[in-house]
Amino acid sequence: MAKPACARSRARARASRTPSAATPPRSSSAFSAVAERVVTLKHFFEEARAGRLTAIRCRRCGDLAIPPKEFCPACQERDWAPIPLAGGGAITSFTVIRVAPRGRAAEVPYAVAVVRLEEGVSLLGRIVDISLETLRVGLPVRFRPLIMGEQAAIGFGPV
Numbered sequence: 007m008a009k010p011a012c013a014r015s016r017a018r019a020r021a022s023r024t025p026s027a028a029t030p031p032r033s034s035s036a037f038s039a040v041a042e043r044v045v046t047l048k049h050f051f052e053e054a055r056a057g058r059l060t061a062i063r064c065r066r067c068g069d070l071a072i073p074p075k076e077f078c079p080a081c082q083e084r085d086w087a088p089i090p091l092a093g094g095g096a097i098t099s100f101t102v103i104r105v106a107p108r109g110r111a112a113e114v115p116y117a118v119a120v121v122r123l124e125e126g127v128s129l130l131g132r133i134v135d136i137s138l139e140t141l142r143v144g145l146p147v148r149f150r151p152l153i154m155g156e157q158a159a160i161g162f163g164p165v
């Protein structure tokens with residue numbers, strides 16, 4: 007059943023007053039929160055490029071997060087401390103990419119996996135130096151920085 011014309015008009019008026027996802031927040035603190043997150047991720051990937059895997063631990067509840075997040079997923083606190091990770095873990099799931107994203111056709115097939123690290127957190131990364139035929143859930147792996155030009159990515163290779 008169609009809405010009466012006046013109800014449709016009110017609905018359109020409400021929708022036009024509701025900010026969309028593309029509308030920037032009015033508060034400058036929201037912009038600084040985004041800037042902090044970018045800096046945190048930048049540091050995370052700089053450390054990865056240097057061969058160091060780091061997480062952040064919430065100073066309030068002790069929860070670990072990797073990659074860094076703006077708020078603690080457990081308690082929503084913003085008080086973090088960076089901590090180094092050993093980098094070892096085991097594959098909990100994986101997939102083989104056979105259709106390449108744009109610009110990566112020469113790299114297929116390759117695998118990406120979710121790795122449960124020794125510290126108890128999981129991280130998605132690309133598998134390097136392990137044949138696709140030997141991949142399996144439970145396979146022990148170790149963090150390896152994956153350098154792609156100027157950028158670094160998370161990789162995992164054999165122990």
